[in-house]
Amino acid sequence: MKLTQREWRSNCPINFALETFGDLWSLLIVRDMLMYGKSTYGEFQKSEEGIATNVLADRLVRLEREGIITKSLNESDRRKATFRLTQKGIDLLPVLLEIILWSAQHNSKTSAPKEFVEQIRNDRDGLTAKIIKELKSY
Amino acid sequence: MKLTQREWRSNCPINFALETFGDLWSLLIVRDMLMYGKSTYGEFQKSEEGIATNVLADRLVRLEREGIITKSLNESDRRKATFRLTQKGIDLLPVLLEIILWSAQHNSKTSAPKEFVEQIRNDRDGLTAKIIKELKSY
DNA sequence: TAAACTTACTTGCAATTTGCAAGTAAGTTT
DNA sequence: AAACTTACTTGCAAATTGCAAGTAAGTTTA
Structure with a gap:
C-alpha cells in the first residue's frame, strides 16, 4: 500500500537531508526564521533573494510537511498565518552555522559580519544559546 | 559588461552556499568523494540514489566551475577522468558532519552507523583529521 | 587486427519545476 | 462602502529533471 509510504532514494543521512531541504530556497526560509525572527509569508517574501510567490x-x-515548521493562524489579523520552527527546525542551526563559516571562507563578498563569524568560531555554544533565546522571545 | 560577471541573489552566506550546491545531488557527490573516496564518473553513478547520467x-x-572539484585525465585509462576535491571542497566536511548529526537525530531509518555518529559528537577533530588523511591516501 | 566490450557522456522526449506577473478571495483600514 | 493589504493561485514560457537509447573514444579479447 503506497498511499502513505514515502520512497527514499537511500537511507544515507546526507540524502535524507537533501530530500528534506535540498533546494535553492528552503534553507533561506529557515535562515529568515532563525536569524531574523521572520514568521509570516509577507516577511519571507521581502527577503533580498526575491522568491517567487508560488x-x-x-x-x-x-517544510510543514517535513515537520520543520508549524503553521498557525494569527489571531490579530486573520489573513496572516504565523510560521514557527519546530525543534527539528531549530536543530538545523548548527548546519546553518557551518554553512556560514564555509561561505565566509570562500566568498570574498560575503555579507556575514566578521564579528559574527568570529563568534561562531570562538563561542559556538554561547551563540547558539543566544540565537535560540531570541527565537523564543519572538 | 556582463560576460564574466555572475549575478548573486544576495551576498548572504547561506544564499552563497545554496547557489553553489543547493540542489538534490551536489552534496551527494561531495559525500561520495569525502566518505567513500570515489573519484570517477562511473563510481558516482553507482551510488544508491541513482543519479541520471545527464x-x-x-x-x-x-562543481568544477564552482572550484569545489578538479578534473584530470586518468593516465592508465584515457576514457576516464579523475575528480578530486579542492581545499574548498574539503572544507565542506564540517557541513556534512552537521548534516549527518541532524539526520541521525531526525531520521529513524538512518543508515548512519551509531559509532560514527558518536564519534562526530565526541571527537570531531580526530574524525576530521582521519577522514582527510584517508582522502589524501586515495 | 578486428570484434566485443567499457566508459563517459549526449541526445530525445515527456514530465515536472521554476520564475514572472497578473489575478483572486478574504480580511482590514479608511 | 470603497480602497487597500495579505496570502496565495493561475497562466504561461523557460528551465530542469529523469528515463533510456545513442554515440564516440578507448580498452580488452580472441
Missing part, C-alpha cells in the same frame, strides 16, 4: 507557498507547505 | 555530467561540470 515557490514560497510551495516551500512553506513542504 | 544530471551527473551537469553537476560535475558545475
Whole structure:
C-alpha cells in the first residue's frame, strides 16, 4: 500500500537531508526564521533573494510537511498565518552555522559580519544559546 | 559588461552556499568523494540514489566551475577522468558532519552507523583529521 | 587486427519545476 | 462602502529533471 509510504532514494543521512531541504530556497526560509525572527509569508517574501510567490507557498507547505515548521493562524489579523520552527527546525542551526563559516571562507563578498563569524568560531555554544533565546522571545 | 560577471541573489552566506550546491545531488557527490573516496564518473553513478547520467555530467561540470572539484585525465585509462576535491571542497566536511548529526537525530531509518555518529559528537577533530588523511591516501 | 566490450557522456522526449506577473478571495483600514 | 493589504493561485514560457537509447573514444579479447 503506497498511499502513505514515502520512497527514499537511500537511507544515507546526507540524502535524507537533501530530500528534506535540498533546494535553492528552503534553507533561506529557515535562515529568515532563525536569524531574523521572520514568521509570516509577507516577511519571507521581502527577503533580498526575491522568491517567487508560488515557490514560497510551495516551500512553506513542504517544510510543514517535513515537520520543520508549524503553521498557525494569527489571531490579530486573520489573513496572516504565523510560521514557527519546530525543534527539528531549530536543530538545523548548527548546519546553518557551518554553512556560514564555509561561505565566509570562500566568498570574498560575503555579507556575514566578521564579528559574527568570529563568534561562531570562538563561542559556538554561547551563540547558539543566544540565537535560540531570541527565537523564543519572538 | 556582463560576460564574466555572475549575478548573486544576495551576498548572504547561506544564499552563497545554496547557489553553489543547493540542489538534490551536489552534496551527494561531495559525500561520495569525502566518505567513500570515489573519484570517477562511473563510481558516482553507482551510488544508491541513482543519479541520471545527464544530471551527473551537469553537476560535475558545475562543481568544477564552482572550484569545489578538479578534473584530470586518468593516465592508465584515457576514457576516464579523475575528480578530486579542492581545499574548498574539503572544507565542506564540517557541513556534512552537521548534516549527518541532524539526520541521525531526525531520521529513524538512518543508515548512519551509531559509532560514527558518536564519534562526530565526541571527537570531531580526530574524525576530521582521519577522514582527510584517508582522502589524501586515495 | 578486428570484434566485443567499457566508459563517459549526449541526445530525445515527456514530465515536472521554476520564475514572472497578473489575478483572486478574504480580511482590514479608511 | 470603497480602497487597500495579505496570502496565495493561475497562466504561461523557460528551465530542469529523469528515463533510456545513442554515440564516440578507448580498452580488452580472441
